[in-house]
Each structure stands twice: as structure tokens, then as C-alpha cells.
Amino acid sequence: MIQDIGPERYHNEYKNAKPKEDSRILCCRKGKLLLRHQGREISFLTYGEVKERFPRLGGECRYLFAIDGIEYFLMPELGKEAFQDLEEERQQEEPVWSGIDFLRKASPREAAFAGVTGFQLAGWYQSRRFCPACGRRMRHSETERMMYCPACGQREYPKLNPAVIVAVTEDDRILLTKYAGRAYTKYALIAGYTEIGETVEETVRREVMEEVGLKVKNIRYYKSQPWSFTDTLLMGFFAEVEGDDTIRLDENELQVAKWCTRDEIPENDGISLTREMMDVFRRGSVPPVRFS
Ligand SMILES: [Zn+2]
Numbered sequence: 001m002i003q004d005i006g007p008e009r010y011h012n013e014y015k016n017a018k019p020k021e022d023s024r025i026l027c028c029r030k031g032k033l034l035l036r037h038q039g040r041e042i043s044f045l046t047y048g049e050v051k052e053r054f055p056r057l058g059g060e061c062r063y064l065f066a067i068d069g070i071e072y073f074l075m076p077e078l079g080k081e082a083f084q085d086l087e088e089e090r091q092q093e094e095p096v097w098s099g100i101d102f103l104r105k106a107s108p109r110e111a112a113f114a115g116v117t118g119f120q121l122a123g124w125y126q127s128r129r130f131c132p133a134c135g136r137r138m139r140h141s142e143t144e145r146m147m148y149c150p151a152c153g154q155r156e157y158p159k160l161n162p163a164v165i166v167a168v169t170e171d172d173r174i175l176l177t178k179y180a181g182r183a184y185t186k187y188a189l190i191a192g193y194t195e196i197g198e199t200v201e202e203t204v205r206r207e208v209m210e211e212v213g214l215k216v217k218n219i220r221y222y223k224s225q226p227w228s229f230t231d232t233l234l235m236g237f238f239a240e241v242e243g244d245d246t247i248r249l250d251e252n253e254l255q256v257a258k259w260c261t262r263d264e265i266p267e268n269d270g271i272s273l274t275r276e277m278m279d280v281f282r283r284g285s286v287p288p289v290r291f292s
Contacts, residue, residue, distance in 0.1 A: 001225055002271040005067065005110040012065040014145045019061045019073045021048035026064065026118040027075040028126075032097040033115055042106045042115070045095055047073065053095075062125065062140070064118050067110050074122055100229060104271055120228035121158065128156045161232045164203045166190040167277045167286075168216060170241045174265065174281045175212065178256040187266055189274050191234075204237050212257045213248030214241050218289045222280070225273040236273045238286050 003010075019025065024044040027034040036043050045053065047061070059076035066072065100119050106112040131138055131149035138147040138156065147156045167189050168175040176187040192207035194200055201219055208216050216239035225234045247257050265282045268275045280286060 001223075001273055001276055002104075002109075002113055002116065003226055005113050009068050009110065010065060010113070011067070014143070015063055016142050017063040017071065019047040019063075020071065021046065023047045023061075023071045023073050024114070025050045025061060025073050025075050026115065026122065028119055028122040029097065032099055033103075033119055034095050035098050035115065036095045037098065037102075037106070040106050041108075042098075042103070042111050044072075044111065044115070050075070064121055065114070067114055072114050072118055074118060074125065116228045117226070120231060123231070124158050127159075132156070159231050161230070162194040162200065162203075163227075163232050163234050164192060164194065164200055164207060165234055165236045165274055165277065166204050166208055166216070167222075167236070167238045167281055168208055168212070168214060168241060169238060169281065169286065170245050170259070173259040173261055174278070175214075175247070175257060176260050176265070176278075177211070177254050180251060180253060180255040186268060186270075187260075187278075189277060191274075193232075200235055200237075204239060208239065211250045211253050213250075214245065215243055216240060217242040220287045220289060222277060222287055223273060227272075234273050236277050238277070238281075240289075 023046065025047050026044060027050075034045065036045070061073035061075055064072045064074050100116065103112040103115045103119075106115070125147075128138055128147045130136065131152060131154050133154040134149060134152045136149055136151040138149055138154075140147055145158055148154065175190065177190060178185060178187060190208050190211050192203060192211070194203040195206075198206070204219050205216060208214050219237050219239045222236040222238055224236065226232075227234050245259070247259075249257050262282045262284070265278050268278065
């Protein structure tokens with residue numbers, strides 16, 4: 001999955017640090033990320049390269065996280081004029097503005113993960129420049145990743161939307177779905193955001209009932225996944241149908257929902273928790289029922 005870059009390698013403990021010459025700098029602008037790539041192989045500019053290559057870039061870099069001892073910093077979002085050199089001299093080996101979806105299949109995996117995660121943080125910082133309560137300019141805490149308003153005291157922490165993915169099964173069949181009205185057309189699992197006031201287990205039951213009209217039992221937690229593309233923390237569950245297995249489709253949410261046997265699960269080389277859960281079911285290694 002996208003976060004599978006090895007144990008003990010991603011460190012996001014906040015510190016109020018300054019970039020070193022070899023620190024990697026993430027620059028985001030208009031939904032794109034500045035990077036170098038040759039085919040799928042990507043790299044980010046070092047702080048030393050940024051200073052040399054773009055002398056007009058200024059502003060304070062914000063520490064993000066470290067991976068394998070390499071520290072990543074965020075360059076404040078700047079206007080087009082700061083990147084004029086880049087716009088004029090686009091050559092091979094030069095950094096380019098890349099859409100975030102490019103990182104889904106980019107390598108090395110740790111750089112792709114750093115890019116996606118940094119992109120989420122960049123979006124959060126961009127949206128928290130001003131206080132949502134009184135409109136004054138926010139400041140960064142010295143000790144934690146938190147923005148606060150010096151005028152009214154409002155505090156803002158990085159935004160995460162909790163959501164569930166549910167593999168609904170019945171014996172050797174699994175329920176696969178396709179979303180309605182979305183660009184993503186591959187098979188997926190039941191999914192939805194947790195509402196205020198409910199547990200994630202209740203989200204599982206509600207979403208399955210809303211989307212396909214089924215009751216579920218034996219809900220087992222599988223794994224979670226940070227999904228920075230949509231500010232989401234995904235939590236994957238397996239659950240079994242309780243009673244009638246007749247699908248009643250919510251056509252506003254789903255285009256297709258159908259029972260598939262292991263052999264019918266389509267091949268998918270993606271990086272998502274959904275894909276891994278489908279593979280787990282195909283291999284017959286679904287977590288056992290411990291509590292019921
Ligand atoms: Zn305020």
C-alpha cells in the first residue's frame with residue numbers, strides 16, 4: 001500500500017527546525033508538486049538546489065517529517081513570478097509541476113509517499129492561513145503541528161476525515177461495487193465517511209445498509225491507511241452478511257454492486273487498502289472471527 005515503505009522509517013514528530021543543504025523541499029502550487037522525474041522515477045530538489053536554482057524564492061520553510069533520516073520541508077506557496085525561470089527553461093532533468101495522481105505509481109515508494117503526505121500538509125497549511133473564527137492571520141505553534149489565532153485563541157490541527165472500507169462477504173463470495181458518477185471506474189468495496197456521534201463499527205453497518213440494503217455481522221477490523229489524496233484516514237473491515245443477501249442498490253452512490261467469487265475478482269496493481277483487501281479475500285486469508 002502507499003504507506004508501506006518499511007518499518008520505523010517515517011518520522012512525523014514535529015520539530016521547529018530549519019532546512020539543511022540536503023533537506024528535500026516540497027513546493028506546491030495550484031494542486032501540483034514540483035519534482036524531477038525520469039519515467040516513473042522521481043526526486044525532489046534539495047534545499048541547496050532550490051536556493052541556487054531559484055534565487056527569487058524566499059519565505060520560511062516549514063518542517064514536515066523525516067524518512068530514512070532525510071528531512072522534508074514545505075516551501076511556502078508562491079506566485080508564478082517566483083518560478084519564472086522554471087517556466088522559461090523547461091529542459092530534460094529540470095523539475096516540473098506534476099499532478100498528485102502521478103505519485104500513485106511513482107518510485108521510489110518513499111519519495112512518492114513523502115510527496116503525497118507533504119501535499120496533504122501543504123493543503124492544510126494553505127487553508128489555515130487565516131482564523132476560521134475571526135479572520136485574523138494564524139500563527140504556527142513552536143512545539144506542535146498546530147496553527148493558532150493570536151487574537152481569539154482558536155486552535156487548528158491537521159485535518160483528517162475518518163472513513164471505512166467494508167469487504168462484505170458471504171461464504172466464498174465478496175461484494176464488489178462501482179461508484180456512480182466518478183472518474184474511478186474499477187471495482188471497489190463499500191466505503192463511506194464516519195459521521196459525528198457514531199463509532200466506526202456503526203459507520204460500517206450504516207454504509208452497507210445505505211449503499212446495498214444489507215445487514216452485516218462479525219465485523220472485523222483489518223488495517224488502516226492514510227489516504228492523503230482526500231485528507232482521509234481509511235479503516236478497513238471485513239463483515240459477513242446477516243440474513244437476506246439480496247442487494248438493494250443506492251443508485252445515487254453506486255452504479256454496480258454484485259457478488260463475485262474469488263476467481264471473479266479482477267486483477268488490480270493499485271496501492272490502496274481496497275486492492276489489498278480484495279487480494280486478501282482472493283487468497284483466502286481473511287481475518288478470523290474472534291468476537292461475535
Ligand atoms: Zn481568531
